[in-house]
Amino acid sequence: MTGPALSTAHSGPDSGEVDLRHHGDAEVRGTDPADLTDLAVNVRAGTPPAWLKDRIAASLDGLAAYPDGRAARRAVAARHGLPVRRVLLTAGAAEAFVLVARALRARRPVVVHPQFTEPEAALRDAGYEVGRVLLAERDGFRLDPAAVPDDADLVVVGNPTNPTSVLHPAGAVAALARPGRTLVVDEAFMDAVPGERESLAGRVGQLPGLVVLRSLTKTWGLAGLRVGYVLADEGTVAALERAQPLWPVSSPALAAAEACCAPAALAEAAAAAEEIAADRAHLLARLAGFPAVAVAGPAAGPFVLVRLPGATAVRAGLRARGFAVRRGDTFPGLGPDWLRLAVRDRATTDRFVAALADVLGDPAR
Template structure:
């Protein structure tokens, strides 16, 4: 992989090319839960006061319980997992890093920017996106062997049973969590690093004071404490992912992988599929490394008809 940044989203470009109003488009180019956590009303001082220690402690305690963080590991809340990805490569002496691809390309971009080289054989450092984006590959604990290991679990909250968070207490191993995907609140910009205390302390210093806003602290704690919502959401996502597979395979696509938040399909011509879907106001994800792979997120409950019509 080249390290060029290629992402889902980009709906502005789709609108510029195909027209239509933003609220008429169905954006399936990301893997964000289309039924977000209901944030509810927030205390007024969450907006007006600097984030206090009590709010931070509540969020960290909720995160520790929700992800069953090992006792020897520490947790840091940050303004999005991407802020952590950009900083992590600077916490270890540069060398070679193993980043099996295709995968989420911000990891490679961050390591290259910090002076690292990407190698297929490096044992010094490794990145494991678990489950992988876009093919959903799951890693085993025995495969995490590097002295400096980044385990990106941004899409793992649909599969808590498969989490590798138990490894977070090992020296040099950090597990990343994204709040935007499973809880559907990407605009909140909240992510977490779970690792040995020394590594978390170094990350904390790099972020500076008050890295997470008051509203994000309050909403994040409230959501992580709501285990019932998480259980119900996992069931719905599992059902909707199967429904999407049924729709796409009926039209000639083949399931090539994915998670319960996004599905990867193999098609005859991915660009042609994207164009046809766009004519129906549906935005999808294709990749510069493949002419035949198409990725789709899940529609909101009231938008399945639009996808069916576009297909």
């Protein structure tokens, strides 16, 4: 395998070459869902389910009281088989990136790209000069632990990675852990992977410096509620907690976190992961009918990354035909020929493929 490139992104308003704060919601903000099918945001369609809405609604009767996160924290700890002291609830995984940047001191932070851009943005906002390890398409955007500099004392990597949808072997990610280094693994999409294979959540407290971030946004459709959590050793959790404001997670979000860790909810999430895998296979099969479209992968998440010439114009053409897709040029290591597509049900995929064929001038495959 040829080595990924290493570059340095300097902090400051004009650094980084790309807009790190552009996210998929910008593609659909202010639009009527009836007019635009959303393939830009990686939240599972048809969520939250009715039973979860009921649990959240029931929590509203307690809004006069300050949030009490103890029950939700115990539920998350039990879900992962960890002591409660190794769990920290956050206002989404995005808050966790800010806490890491503010509370954990580093001399040489490195972010493995292409991946979700908020970790680098948060580190820059905290005043850091951020190194980048750029994984290459020719290598399938696969992680090579040897590409990360030995002196990097804070490393951030996604698994499965947004936007490439690549699932790195747990052994490759674990190889980055070492004394004196904080290893932050963004597992926001891991519950969309059947069996959560390659997760390191169960090794928190065993691997030195391991910090695992999880989100309840994607599988359960809770982007507007903001709920996620950190799994780490007791000292790291304590440091991150000191950097949080008081009562950072609302009572409705805490109710959702507790509910989503119940056995019935975990079974539903597992079934959803299998369904997503089947729907992704259908999407990939349909995309294979377009010679101009190259798919990164193998894909393991609820989205796929594709490269095609003139992607900017294609994105505009798809929008005119009722489909929003995520531009790829705001991810370091990609460029204007990349698009990210959320996995949806087969009927939606077939409608999308017909629109793509129309934009490309190809017959629907």
